[in-house]
Amino acid sequence: MxxxxxxxxxxxxxxxxxxxxxxxxxxxxxxxxxxxxxxxxxxxxxxxxxxxxxxxxxxxxxxxxxxxxxxxxxxxxxxWRLGVGRTFQITATYASMTVRENVQVALISFQSKLYSMLNATQRFASDEADRLLGLVGMEGYAARPCGELAYGDLKRLELALALANDPKLxxxxxxxxxMAPRERVELMRMTAQIAREKEIGVLFTExxxxxxxxxxxxxxxxxxxxxxxxxxxxxxxxxxxxxxxxxxxxxxxxxxxxxxx
Amino acid sequence: MGFYFVQFLTGLASASALFLVASGLSIIFGVTRIVNFAHGAFYMLGAYIAFTLTERLSGAFGFWGGILIAALAVAVIGVIVEMLLLRRIYSSPELFQLLATFGLTLMVEDLVVLIWGPDDLLGRRAPGFRGAVEMFGQNVPSYDLFMIVLGPVVLGILWLLFHRTRWGILVRAATQDRDMVAALGVNQKWLFTSVFGAGVFLAALGGALQIPRDAVHHALDLRIIVEVFVVVVIGGLGSITGAFVAAVLVAELNAFGILILPKVSIVLVFLVMAVVLIVRPYGLFGKPEAVARKTPGLSVRPWAPFTRNERIACLVGVALAALLPLVAGNYALTVGAEIAIFVIFAASLHFLMSVGGLASFGHAAYFGLGAYGVAFLAKLAGLPMILCLALGPLLGLAGAAIFGFFAVQLSGVYFAMLTLAFAQIVWSIAFQWVPVTGGDNGILGIWPEQWAAGPARFYWLSLGIAVAVVSILRIIVFSPFGYALRGTRDSLLRSESIGIDAKRIQWTAFVIAGTAAGIGGSLFAYLKGSVFPDNIGIGLSVDALVMVLLGGVETVSGAVIGAIVFKALSIWLVSQTDWSKLILGGVIVLIVVAFPKGIVGMIETWRHSWRARSDAPSAKPAGLAASQPEGAE
Known part of the structure; x- marks a missing residue:
């Protein structure tokens, strides 16, 4: 080892x-x-x-x-800036935004555009946000208000957020x-696949x-x-x-x- | 030596009354999370009713019985208010209850004048405590000694109540986690009602017991409410012991401040509160606020920029407003300019409150700093108006940068109180630094130059700047910065874990809001031709809060409508009736009940449900049916 x-x-x-x-x-x-x-x-x-x-x-x-x-x-x-993404035991997401906007905020932070005040966020990295949502199988949810997602979907959204900074860990x-049993298998399969492809180390409790x-x-x-x-x-x-x-x-x-x- | 000792005893006696009122406020907030602005009004009602009863009833029993009956009567009023008004709005956005209790306070202020008249009333001396006791060669009123004993006795009774009775244990449990208490089968409704009644009883008792010491008058409520807020926050919200210690601290500061530091005596308690909050963010005996559980199913509609139609509607509205000078007279245009200025002021606070989740109770500080900035530049430096307007708000910016840095380290009610303390500090500088600010006399003779003089021109100037400020604030709301700021409001945990320095974002927002408020203040100085310490006063800060809440704190720019409605209504009422506060308060209470999300919030809800009904068939999300959760917890 x-x-x-x-x-x-x-x-x-x-x-x-x-x-x-x-x-x-x-x-x-x-x-x-x-x-x-x-x-x-x-x-x-x-x-x-x-x-x-x-x-x-x-x-x-x-x-x-x-x-x-x-x-x-x-x-x-x-x-986080050094390449560590994190999801929480009790999900922490932005309830007042849409699913896509949640990911966009993470991308805004990653691209150091947090203090940009005169541009519209609507078009900011929306393709990249949709790509990340696609990775976790949530492309269909992009425009949904985050506040009305089911718990399992919030968990997947958190994974997308954690992946936004191209993490190493x-x-x-x-x-x-x-999550429901089928969702569990699906989420972990997805995580494992992303981890292998991108050489990301994953540490999880369960x-x-x-x-x-x-x-x-x-x-x-x-x-x-x-x-x-x-x-x-x-x-x-x-x-x-x-x-x-x-x-x-x-x-x-x-x-x-x-x-x- | 003797003199100081007597002064110390006087302070202790005041502390007892302060403690009674503060402990009531503290338990009400602890359990119901209501910032009960009407607490001062209940205190005042207690004093007035006790005055009448002690005059009518005779003998020792009459006096003491009258005081007790007065407190009970006010408690009954409190219970009725809770059941009829507050129960309807517990699920409204945080602080909305503040608006309701503010409306009540306005009503009570006029009602007591209607019933008891505008003059100060001097109450009877307490039977058995009429004389004085000699100590160190000084006379100490024996009633003061009675009060000094009463404070710790009440503390003891409250302690027993909270630790030895079932009700007290429920109250303490609900202070920690009211959802859990409800889940355990406790009837939350009655718990809330009884707590509110008990808190009001303590406030009214405090007021009633003051009549032998102090004249009863119709401004008692505001005088006490600010002091009580300070006591509760220094002591730590929800802590009765903390309230007692802080009451003694504040009362002694008041008693000795005037002797030792007369120049800063007014502001001494606020300075102490600011220091306490910076060093101990939850007060002396407080604990960190538990993170409020997000009520599930609370569907928040994400904000969206204006659609094309909405944008056109806004343009039409602005164009109509710009045409006002064609039909309106000079008075109406002056009122119009004032409303435009308050739109700026309210929108700046709204930005901080709705996007940042930071409810400032002292936003007038930055409005007033902008006004004084203009006054200094115009009167002392003699700069042209356009430069004054451009540079004046920088004083607001500077103030917001300094105070905001400390304020954003806190959140919730503690943030609110620290901003209030800062505003009071700025106010007292304006009030007491007479050589520079003119003190109470203000700075006069700040008139617009030719190009902006005259009601129509000044109205257009104010309208133009208001439109620009509101537009820029809206653009910021939908910019990456606006989203980052909203993110810190939604979830600090998530923000920090995706690389966002939440405090710095909030600080920046505070500076933006302070600068915008300063712009409003700069215009206000030219509108009135003068600046006064009142431009920084608590009254103005509260007005701003009311305008924001009235418009709807969950909306993008509800404050614009809130400011127009509130300002137009209050100016009109003052010109129409002597009882404007009574009617304005009544209207606010009605609006609170009818529009629990604020005016704009309610309109948006209607529009949304109407739209949802009209395109329901196509609204199905395109999500993966297979991955829909089966048993999400």
Whole structure:
């Protein structure tokens, strides 16, 4: 693993809230094009980890290195400018705009046109916005008010927003939570395809083990803030400690998929 | 030494009354999220009714009973107001309730004059507390000592109420998360009504208890409401203990400020509030506001630039307005110019409020700075009018750049209060820096030059500048910057995670709005031929808010209509009747009930539903049917 070029390199992250050690000494790395899942029980520290990666939450200690550059302590917006896209566990989109306008705002920011005041936004990069919507299968929704989208569509819109800055790394916090089963598969298939094509590293958290074991190249298991297991889906599935704290016994995630393969 | 001690005691006694009123405002806001502007009016009503009752009823029981009955009576009025008026508008845009309670305040101001007359009324002394106690060789009124004891007693009672009763626990729960409380099966309607009644009771009690200390008059409401807002914000919204500590702080600042720093005594509390908010953005005892849950199903129609037909309609409207001098007399044209100026002012605040989601309670500061800018340039530097008009608003820009930088670090009510504090600071500079600003006498003799003199020419000038300012603001709304600004309003989280520096965007918007307001102020100085500290006053800031809310805060330029309606109506009413506030307040209340989205907001809703009905068959989205969610949560 250490031979592969590393996109993201995390070393010794720590975070405490009062007496609670939410994340302790977490280190891992992500390679370009790799899909890495971060799993664990509720309260394991997954979201805290995520928030420290893109600067939402300052880490108590530790380093986050993106493509050789130390990004610890940077603001989320600065991290974004370095090529990190992010989606949220609870979607954050612009409810008062249309779907296309949502993407346009991201493109305005990406092209540093935020202070342009006398041009109309209507035509600003609308082709590029539609292309991004096409990537996530939402070309038909461009003119819809974002406020009336169903939750699953909001998740896809978030993916389009996260892709607007041509990211090198995607952080997806529970990307399929609240979606119907068919949509989950579809979204993750789409994500995986985009990631492979563009060599984007994807780090995601997820509670749906079907999604995790089917799509992740590698899995990291967190429990009480520490990494208790790391490896391929097979290795993690058979790790007794993981079974004890999280997966339980007698579960057969992803095995039918391998049977087909 | 003795003198200072007595001064300290006087401050404590005032603090108790202030605390009663402030705690009421705080719990009302905490639970219902209503910024109850009428709180001062309820305080004043409490004082008037208590005055009448204590005059009529005799003996010790008569006095104390009268005070209690007065507070209860006003609480009943509050409950009726809540049930008949506020219940209808809880789902309206935030701050819309402010408009309703502002209308009520106007009505009450005229009603008390109608009932009790315009003169100051001196109430009875309290039985048993008529004398004075000697301390350190000074006389302290024994009623002050009673008040000093009363404050902590009420604090204790409130604490018990909120921690030991079922109702109090529900109130505290609702302050944290009212949706969850509703989901747990609590009848929210009655909870809101009872909280509003309790808050009004405290306000009226505070007013009633003041009658032995202070004369009752019909301007009590505005005097107290600003002070109470300051107390609540310094203490931290929703915190009763905070309200108590802040009440003591503010009352002592008032008591000692006049002795130690007479020059800045008026503004001292606002300076303190500004510092507190900059250092502790949620007040001394407040907690960060929970992010308001977006009500699902709240369908917001995305804004769109004017269509060709709408553009033509606007042009026709402007052309008709430009023809006004052909038919109207001089008085009407002067009124027309004033309305045009207030369109500029209201549109500038509307830009900040509707696009940026930043409701400034002190927008008059930048209007007034623009006016003073012109006054300085014209009177002191003797520059020609055209240069004054061009450079005067720069003072508004400078003020907005300095104050805006601090204000945009906050949001919601705290933002509103910090902007109010800044406006008061600017006001007191204009009021007290007599050698430069002329103080209360203002600066006189700022008249337009020949090319703009005369009602018709000045009207055209004002109209032209108003059209230009509103057009430019509209262009900015639909520019990339406008979208970025709206993005920071919709979701800060999303904005920061797509590389937008939200604070800087909001600061820029604040400067744009301040400059536009300054342009209005510059014209206003020439219209009136003078500038006064009133041009920065709280009254003017509130007027701007009312115009924006009346027009509809969720619209692109509703403030234009709001300003025309409000200004025309108020000028006309003043010329027609002595009870203009009563009627204007009544009209505002009616509009609030009839148009819960503001005038323009309502018109847009009608147009939209009419259009949706006429082309319903073709409105189906072309989305992928297969990917429609089956069970989205």
């Amino acid at each position: 250490s031979e592969a070029p590393r996109l993201l390199f995390v070393e010794g992250l720590n975070k405490s809230y009062g007496g609670v050690h939410a994340v302790r000494n977490v280190s891992f790395s992500v390679a370009p094009g790799e899909i890495l899942a971060l799993i664990g029980p509720n309260g394991a520290g997954k979201t805290t980890c995520f928030n420290m990666l893109n600067g939402q939450t300052p880490a108590d200690s530790g380093r986050v290195v993106l493509r050789g550059q130390d990004i610890s302590g940077k603001q989320p917006r600065e991290v 995607l952080l997806m916090d529970e990307p399929t939570a609240g 509670h749906d083990m079907d999604v995790v074991f089917e799509h992740a190249d590698r899995i990291i298991v967190l429990n009480r803030g520490s990494i208790i297991s790391e490896g391929s889906p097979d290795q993690v599935r058979n790790d007794p400690q993981v079974k004890a704290v999280y997966l339980g016994d007698g579960l057969v995630f992803g095995q039918h998929a391998e049977a087909h393969a």
